[in-house]
Amino acid sequence: MFRGVFxxxxxxxxxxxxxxxxxxxxxxxxxxxxxxxxxxxxxxxSKYSKKAHAWDSIAIMKPKLKENELKQCYECHTTGYxxxxxxxxxxxxxxxxxxxxxxxHGPGSAHAESGDPKLTTxxxxxxxxxxxxxxxxxxxxxxxxxxxxxxx
Ligand code: HEC
Ligand code: HEC
Ligand code: HEC
Ligand code: HEC
Numbered sequence: 001m002f003r004g005v006f007x008x009x010x011x012x013x014x015x016x017x018x019x020x021x022x023x024x025x026x027x028x029x030x031x032x033x034x035x036x037x038x039x040x041x042x043x044x045x046s047k048y049s050k051k052a053h054a055w056d057s058i059a060i061m062k063p064k065l066k067e068n069e070l071k072q073c074y075e076c077h078t079t080g081y082x083x084x085x086x087x088x089x090x091x092x093x094x095x096x097x098x099x100x101x102x103x104x105h106g107p108g109s110a111h112a113e114s115g116d117p118k119l120t121t122x123x124x125x126x127x128x129x130x131x132x133x134x135x136x137x138x139x140x141x142x143x144x145x146x147x148x149x150x151x152x
Contacts, residue, residue, distance in 0.1 A: 026107035027085025030095030051099035076132040
């Protein structure tokens with residue numbers, strides 16, 4: 001009910017007010033879905049960004065990790081883990097098993113349906129990056145992969 005009123009306000013009365021983020025209504029759809037309209041960005045991303053292969057980095061470690069340790073990797077090596085419509089497992093959500101476009105631009109279902117640029121985040125904030133590029137945590141977690149790096 002509240003949601004209905006909120007949507008009415010946002011869609012009909014205040015569409016450009018900036019108070020209503022319809023992107024919040026979006027769920028994750030995976031980078032491949034962006035490629036139909038953003039071929040160039042998708043091509044460059046798939047080819048040059050390590051993010052597009054972030055799953056491989058944890059897959060290599062997988063045999064040596066306990067289930068709960070592996071889950072900690074998901075937060076930074078997949079898209080939208082723990083969030084609505086985000087990564088759950090490689091089996092059920094293979095399209096989200098890397099760090100995709102939506103890790104920076106936010107969940108994209110509403111934008112991808114309409115092509116409306118207002119429904120995506122053009123400029124990710126620094127906090128978006130530091131959620132994963134957090135020096136202390138990264139070092140901590142790297143410690144583990146390094147422990148196993150072919151030494152025994
Ligand atoms: C049906 C086509 C379509 C799909 C699918 C699509 N987009 Fe877009 N996107 C557009 C259009 C149209 C624009 C506005 C024109 C432009 O900048 O190219 C746009 C613009 C953008 C912008 C710039 C926004 C701005 O304010 O300038 C970003 C970022 C973006 N899209 C990200 C994505 C992401 C991420 C996905 C996949 C989750 C995606 N798009 C899927 C059509 C689409
Ligand atoms: C969801 C987590 C996540 C977010 C958000 C994120 N990154 Fe990353 N990023 C990663 C991971 C994981 C890697 C390493 C992938 C691998 O090698 O497995 C990476 C790699 C990189 C690299 C290495 C070079 C390359 O080719 O990929 C740069 C630079 C980078 N990220 C910058 C950024 C910036 C800038 C932002 C914010 C706009 C950002 N990242 C947001 C997880 C994230
Ligand atoms: C807090 C976020 C975060 C977590 C949690 C995390 N990583 Fe990473 N990981 C990153 C980022 C960011 C990078 C790339 C930048 C860097 O090297 O600092 C990276 C890079 C890597 C790389 C190196 C890839 C390369 O090409 O050099 C490996 C391997 C890796 N992570 C494995 C793991 C494993 C396994 C786990 C779970 C035990 C894990 N990571 C958990 C953020 C994280
Ligand atoms: C590491 C974060 C990050 C990832 C991942 C990422 N982008 Fe972007 N994207 C940005 C930034 C930063 C800009 C530039 C914003 C600005 O205008 O200052 C941008 C700009 C864009 C634009 C606006 C036009 C342009 O090229 O400047 C589109 C469209 C777009 N991205 C689509 C995508 C798509 C599709 C993917 C996945 C294939 C993707 N992005 C992955 C950070 C990212």
